Amino acid sequence: MPISTTWRHVAAFIYDLFPIIGLWLITSVVVVLLRGGDEVPPGTLWFQLLLTAETVFYFVFSWKKGGQTLGMRAWKIGIENFQDMSWWQSLSRFLVGLVSTFLLGAGLWYKKLNKRQLSWMDFASGHRAVNVNSSTKKDS
Numbered sequence: 001m002p003i004s005t006t007w008r009h010v011a012a013f014i015y016d017l018f019p020i021i022g023l024w025l026i027t028s029v030v031v032v033l034l035r036g037g038d039e040v041p042p043g044t045l046w047f048q049l050l051l052t053a054e055t056v057f058y059f060v061f062s063w064k065k066g067g068q069t070l071g072m073r074a075w076k077i078g079i080e081n082f083q084d085m086s087w088w089q090s091l092s093r094f095l096v097g098l099v100s101t102f103l104l105g106a107g108l109w110y111k112k113l114n115k116r117q118l119s120w121m122d123f124a125s126g127h128r129a130v131n132v133n134s135s136t137k138k139d140s
Contacts, residue, residue, distance in 0.1 A: 005077075005117075005131060006112060008075045008077055008131070009119075011071070012072045012077055015074050015075065016059075016069050016071035019058065020055055020058055023055075024051050024054065056091070059090075060087065063090045063125075067080075067083075067085075068082075068132075076133055077130070078130060079129050080128050084127070085126070085127050089126055092124040093124055093125035093127075096121050096123075096124035096125075097120075097121045099120075100121065
Protein backbone atom coordinates (compact mmCIF):
# COMPACT_ATOMS: atom_id res chain seq x y z
CA MET A 1 0.00 0.00 0.00
CA PRO A 2 1.54 3.36 -1.03
CA ILE A 3 2.23 6.01 1.58
CA SER A 4 0.13 9.17 1.22
CA THR A 5 1.84 12.35 0.09
CA THR A 6 1.22 14.01 3.45
CA TRP A 7 2.94 11.21 5.37
CA ARG A 8 5.84 11.29 2.92
CA HIS A 9 6.32 14.98 3.75
CA VAL A 10 6.25 14.18 7.47
CA ALA A 11 8.80 11.41 6.95
CA ALA A 12 11.03 13.73 4.89
CA PHE A 13 10.89 16.33 7.66
CA ILE A 14 11.89 13.75 10.27
CA TYR A 15 14.70 12.57 7.98
CA ASP A 16 15.90 16.19 7.62
CA LEU A 17 16.28 16.46 11.38
CA PHE A 18 19.32 14.15 11.22
CA PRO A 19 21.56 16.27 8.96
CA ILE A 20 20.48 19.38 10.88
CA ILE A 21 21.46 17.80 14.20
CA GLY A 22 24.74 16.77 12.57
CA LEU A 23 25.38 20.38 11.51
CA TRP A 24 24.60 21.59 15.03
CA LEU A 25 27.00 19.05 16.55
CA ILE A 26 29.83 19.99 14.20
CA THR A 27 29.23 23.68 14.87
CA SER A 28 29.20 23.05 18.60
CA VAL A 29 32.52 21.21 18.46
CA VAL A 30 34.12 23.97 16.37
CA VAL A 31 32.83 26.70 18.71
CA VAL A 32 34.07 24.86 21.81
CA LEU A 33 37.47 24.34 20.17
CA LEU A 34 37.66 28.03 19.22
CA ARG A 35 36.81 28.93 22.83
CA GLY A 36 39.72 26.85 24.09
CA GLY A 37 37.53 24.08 25.46
CA ASP A 38 35.09 26.38 27.28
CA GLU A 39 31.48 25.46 26.74
CA VAL A 40 28.90 27.97 25.56
CA PRO A 41 26.53 28.78 28.44
CA PRO A 42 22.93 27.66 27.87
CA GLY A 43 20.71 30.35 26.38
CA THR A 44 23.57 32.29 24.76
CA LEU A 45 21.86 34.44 22.12
CA TRP A 46 24.67 34.53 19.53
CA PHE A 47 25.00 30.75 19.61
CA GLN A 48 21.27 30.19 19.25
CA LEU A 49 21.22 32.62 16.32
CA LEU A 50 24.13 30.75 14.72
CA LEU A 51 22.31 27.41 14.93
CA THR A 52 19.10 29.01 13.65
CA ALA A 53 20.97 30.55 10.70
CA GLU A 54 22.42 27.11 9.86
CA THR A 55 18.96 25.59 9.87
CA VAL A 56 17.50 28.33 7.67
CA PHE A 57 20.45 28.03 5.28
CA TYR A 58 20.08 24.22 5.06
CA PHE A 59 16.47 24.45 3.87
CA VAL A 60 16.62 27.63 1.79
CA PHE A 61 19.81 26.65 -0.04
CA SER A 62 18.61 23.08 -0.65
CA TRP A 63 15.30 24.25 -2.12
CA LYS A 64 16.82 27.04 -4.20
CA LYS A 65 19.73 25.11 -5.67
CA GLY A 66 18.39 21.56 -5.99
CA GLY A 67 14.67 21.67 -5.30
CA GLN A 68 15.07 19.09 -2.53
CA THR A 69 16.47 18.62 0.93
CA LEU A 70 18.12 15.31 1.81
CA GLY A 71 14.87 14.12 3.37
CA MET A 72 12.87 15.10 0.31
CA ARG A 73 15.34 13.27 -1.92
CA ALA A 74 15.05 10.12 0.22
CA TRP A 75 11.25 10.24 0.04
CA LYS A 76 11.21 11.23 -3.64
CA ILE A 77 9.64 14.66 -3.18
CA GLY A 78 10.80 17.72 -5.08
CA ILE A 79 9.79 21.31 -5.66
CA GLU A 80 8.32 21.84 -9.09
CA ASN A 81 10.18 24.41 -11.22
CA PHE A 82 12.60 25.17 -8.39
CA GLN A 83 14.95 26.83 -10.90
CA ASP A 84 12.47 29.72 -11.10
CA MET A 85 12.16 30.10 -7.32
CA SER A 86 13.81 33.22 -5.90
CA TRP A 87 15.75 33.34 -2.64
CA TRP A 88 12.85 35.28 -1.10
CA GLN A 89 10.33 32.66 -2.20
CA SER A 90 12.52 29.95 -0.73
CA LEU A 91 12.86 31.92 2.52
CA SER A 92 9.10 32.51 2.67
CA ARG A 93 8.60 28.76 2.17
CA PHE A 94 10.83 28.16 5.18
CA LEU A 95 9.12 30.76 7.40
CA VAL A 96 5.62 29.51 6.59
CA GLY A 97 6.85 25.95 7.10
CA LEU A 98 8.16 26.95 10.50
CA VAL A 99 4.75 28.35 11.48
CA SER A 100 3.12 25.20 10.12
CA THR A 101 5.48 23.03 12.17
CA PHE A 102 4.65 24.94 15.38
CA LEU A 103 0.98 24.33 14.56
CA LEU A 104 1.59 20.55 14.33
CA GLY A 105 1.83 20.58 10.53
CA ALA A 106 -1.41 22.47 9.90
CA GLY A 107 -0.01 23.94 6.68
CA LEU A 108 0.75 20.47 5.38
CA TRP A 109 -2.56 18.95 6.48
CA TYR A 110 -4.30 21.84 4.71
CA LYS A 111 -3.13 20.20 1.48
CA LYS A 112 -5.84 17.59 1.93
CA LEU A 113 -8.56 20.26 2.19
CA ASN A 114 -8.09 22.34 -0.95
CA LYS A 115 -8.85 21.31 -4.52
CA ARG A 116 -5.39 22.10 -5.91
CA GLN A 117 -3.74 20.16 -3.05
CA LEU A 118 -1.38 22.99 -2.14
CA SER A 119 0.18 23.35 1.29
CA TRP A 120 0.71 26.70 2.99
CA MET A 121 4.37 26.44 1.96
CA ASP A 122 3.35 25.95 -1.68
CA PHE A 123 1.14 29.05 -1.52
CA ALA A 124 3.88 31.10 0.15
CA SER A 125 6.59 30.22 -2.35
CA GLY A 126 4.45 29.93 -5.47
CA HIS A 127 6.02 26.52 -6.11
CA ARG A 128 4.43 23.21 -5.21
CA ALA A 129 6.13 20.16 -3.78
CA VAL A 130 5.41 17.10 -5.90
CA ASN A 131 6.12 13.40 -5.93
CA VAL A 132 9.24 13.11 -8.11
CA ASN A 133 8.09 9.76 -9.53
CA SER A 134 4.76 11.18 -10.71
CA SER A 135 6.04 14.45 -12.17
CA THR A 136 6.22 14.33 -15.93
CA LYS A 137 8.86 16.01 -18.02
CA LYS A 138 7.82 17.74 -21.21
CA ASP A 139 9.80 16.98 -24.33
CA SER A 140 11.22 20.03 -26.10
